[in-house]
Amino acid sequence: MNNNIKPFFLWRHLNKLRWVVLSIVFLMLVLLPFIHVYQTFVASFSYDLLDESEKFLFDIMEAITSPFVDDPAQELDAIKGTTWSGNFFGYQISDPLAVIGQLAASMSIYWPFVLTALVPVIFTVVFGRFFCGWICPANFLYELNTIVSLWLQDLGIRAGHRKLDRRMKYLVLAIGLGLCVISGSVLISIIYPPAIIGRELYFAIALGGFGSGLVFFILTLLFDLFVSRRGFCRYICPGGALYSLLGRFRMFRIKRIVDNCNDCAKCNAVCEFGLDPLHDDFGQECNNCTACIAVCPTDAMTFVVKIKDEGNQGPGHLGKQYIRLNQVQGKQDAAT
Amino acid sequence: MRRRDLLKKMIVAASTFGLASVPYAIGRLMVPLTTFDFSNHLRPPGALVNEDDFIRACIGCGLCGEVCPPRCILFEKREGGNGVNTPYIDPELKACILCQKCMDVCPTDAITKIDIHEVNMGLAQIDRTACYPWVDRGICGACVNICPLGEKAIAFEFANMYRPYIKEDGCVGCGICVEVCPHPSLPIRIVESVQGTVTRHNA
Numbered sequence: 001m002n003n004n005i006k007p008f009f010l011w012r013h014l015n016k017l018r019w020v021v022l023s024i025v026f027l028m029l030v031l032l033p034f035i036h037v038y039q040t041f042v043a044s045f046s047y048d049l050l051d052e053s054e055k056f057l058f059d060i061m062e063a064i065t066s067p068f069v070d071d072p073a074q075e076l077d078a079i080k081g082t083t084w085s086g087n088f089f090g091y092q093i094s095d096p097l098a099v100i101g102q103l104a105a106s107m108s109i110y111w112p113f114v115l116t117a118l119v120p121v122i123f124t125v126v127f128g129r130f131f132c133g134w135i136c137p138a139n140f141l142y143e144l145n146t147i148v149s150l151w152l153q154d155l156g157i158r159a160g161h162r163k164l165d166r167r168m169k170y171l172v173l174a175i176g177l178g179l180c181v182i183s184g185s186v187l188i189s190i191i192y193p194p195a196i197i198g199r200e201l202y203f204a205i206a207l208g209g210f211g212s213g214l215v216f217f218i219l220t221l222l223f224d225l226f227v228s229r230r231g232f233c234r235y236i237c238p239g240g241a242l243y244s245l246l247g248r249f250r251m252f253r254i255k256r257i258v259d260n261c262n263d264c265a266k267c268n269a270v271c272e273f274g275l276d277p278l279h280d281d282f283g284q285e286c287n288n289c290t291a292c293i294a295v296c297p298t299d300a301m302t303f304v305v306k307i308k309d310e311g312n313q314g315p316g317h318l319g320k321q322y323i324r325l326n327q328v329q330g331k332q333d334a335a336t
Numbered sequence: 337m338r339r340r341d342l343l344k345k346m347i348v349a350a351s352t353f354g355l356a357s358v359p360y361a362i363g364r365l366m367v368p369l370t371t372f373d374f375s376n377h378l379r380p381p382g383a384l385v386n387e388d389d390f391i392r393a394c395i396g397c398g399l400c401g402e403v404c405p406p407r408c409i410l411f412e413k414r415e416g417g418n419g420v421n422t423p424y425i426d427p428e429l430k431a432c433i434l435c436q437k438c439m440d441v442c443p444t445d446a447i448t449k450i451d452i453h454e455v456n457m458g459l460a461q462i463d464r465t466a467c468y469p470w471v472d473r474g475i476c477g478a479c480v481n482i483c484p485l486g487e488k489a490i491a492f493e494f495a496n497m498y499r500p501y502i503k504e505d506g507c508v509g510c511g512i513c514v515e516v517c518p519h520p521s522l523p524i525r526i527v528e529s530v531q532g533t534v535t536r537h538n539a
Contacts, residue, residue: 032402033402036402036403036407037407039405040404040405040406040407043405043406044405044406073405077403077437077441080399080402080403080441081397081398081399081402082397082398084395084396084397084398085395085397085399085443086397086399087399087441092443094395094397094443098395098397101395102392102393102395102444105391105392106392106393110393110444110445112443112445113443113444113445116443165352168352168355168356171352171353171356172356172359175353175356175357175360176360179360183418184388184391184392184418185391185392185418185419185420186394186395186396187360187363187418187420189395189396189421190360190363190420190421191359191360191362191363195396195397198398199396199398199411199421202398202401202402203411206401206402206407207401207407207410207411211411211413212413216359216362216363219362236359
C-alpha cells in the first residue's frame with residue numbers, strides 16, 4: 001500500500017468555495033435589479049412620494065450601500081449587468097456565446113465587443129468548462145434541482161436517468177448559430193439559461209413581471225427532473241457546448257491517483273455531469289467543479305497541470321478487484 | 337454503402353436535426369409575432385436607425401435598461417418577434433430623459449454614443465383638434481416646459497392663446513412630452529420622422 005501521494009489539502013475544500021462563488025453570483029443577480037430600482041428612486045428625489053414598501057426598499061438599500069458610495073446615482077453604476085454581458089468596474093465582460101452569436105447574426109466583427117469575451121475565453125482555455133460549474137447562475141439552480149430530485153426519490157417518484165447522445169449539444173450550438181445567421185438576431189439567448197436567469201430576474205424585480213423565459217427555464221427544470229439528471233447542461237445547452245470545445249485542451253485537469261483509490265464510485269455518484277471519474281473518463285465535458293475531489297474518502301482525486309487526460313488506469317489499488325488480482329498474481333508467483 | 341443504410345442514416349440525421357431544433361421551436365413559439373405600433377415602441381436614443389441593423393447588433397443583455405435613471409427602457413417580450421429581448425421605450429408609461437447613460441454602456445454599439453441633438457428616435461406630433469390650447473380649452477404648456485431640448489424642439493406660438501408647436505429640425509422624439517401631457521386622449525404622440533408631421537391613420 002502506497003500512502004505517500006497526498007493531494008494538496010486545499011483542493012478538498014474548493015467545492016465549498018465553488019458554492020460560495022455560485023451563491024454570490026446568484027445573489028448579485030438578485031441584488032443588482034434592486035440597486036437599480038433604488039438608483040431610480042435616488043435620481044428622482046422623491047422619497048416622500050414613495051409607497052411604504054418602496055420606502056422600505058430605499059432604506060435597506062441605503063443602509064447596504066451608504067458605507068461604500070457617496071453618490072448612489074453615479075457610483076453604483078460600477079457593477080452592472082448579468083453574466084451574459086456586464087460591466088465590472090469599467091471592464092466589460094461578455095459571454096463568449098454572446099460574441100459568437102452576435103458575430104453570426106451581424107456577419108461583421110465589432111472588435112471592442114469581441115474583446116470583451118477575451119477574459120472568459122482565456123480562463124476557459126486554462127480551466128476548461130469553469131463557467132458551467134463555478135459561475136453559471138442557472139447551474140446553481142440546477143444543482144439545487146438535483147436535491148429536489150433526491151427528495152422526489154425519497155417520496156417514491158422516479159427521477160429520470162435517461163442517457164442521450166452528448167454530442168447533441170454541439171448540434172444545438174451549430175443550429176442555433178445557423179438560426180442566428182438566418183434570422184439576423186441573437187436568438188440563441190432565448191434558450192441559454194444563464195442569460196435567461198439574469199434577464200428574468202431583472203424583469204421580475206425592476207420591471208414588475210417575469211417574461212416568457214421563465215416558462216422555458218421551468219421546462220428545463222422539469223426535463224432535468226423527469227427525463228435525465230442535469231440533462232439540459234449535458235445534452236442541450238449551447239453555451240456548454242462552446243465552453244467544452246474551448247476547454248478541450250485545458251491545462252488544469254482532475255486526475256485519479258490509482259494508488260489511493262478503493263473503487264467506491266462515490267465520485268461517479270456525485271458527478272453532476274454524469275461523467276465517469278472512476279474509469280478516468282473526464283474528457284472535454286468536465287467542468288472542474290471538484291465535487292469528486294471533495295467527496296473522495298481516500299484522497300484519490302487531485303488537480304494536475306496537463307494537456308491530455310490519461311486513459312483508463314485500471315482498478316484502484318485499494319479496491320477489492322485489484323487486491324484479488326494481486327493475490328492471484330502472488331499465488332501464481334509462489335507456485336512458479 | 338447500401339441504399340438501406342443510407343436511408344437509415346438520413347432518417348437518423350433528420351430526426352436529430354429536428355430534436356435539436358426543439359428548443360428553438362419552444363423558444364420561438366413563446367414569442368409569437370403581434371402587431372407593432374411605432375408610437376409606443378421607440379428605440380432608445382442613439383440606437384441604430386435601421387431596425388434590422390439594430391436587431392442584428394443587439395445581444396439582449398439588458399445593460400441599457402439597468403443604467404436607465406427613470407427606468408424607462410423596457411424589453412420586447414411576445415411582441416418583438418425576431419427582436420425579442422431588445423430594448424424599447426413606451427413614452428406613454430415612462431419616457432426617455434436623454435441622459436445618455438445607455439449610450440455609454442452598450443457593449444455592441446447597437447446604441448451608439450452621439451450628441452443628443454443628433455438622436456433620432458422619432459418626431460413628436462400634436463393633434464391640433466385635441467390639444468387644450470389649440471381648441472381654446474385652456475392654458476397648457478406641459479410639453480413645452482418639460483422638453484429636455486427646450487426651445488430647439490418645441491415652442492409656443494401666439495394666436496389667441498399660447499399654443500405649442502413642434503420644430504421638425506430640433507425634435508428628436510424622446511417622448512417625454514407624451515408622458516406629461518395631461519389630456520386623456522394624448523393629443524401628442526411620436527411618429528417615425530420619415531413620416532413627417534402627417535397624421536398616421538391607423539386602419
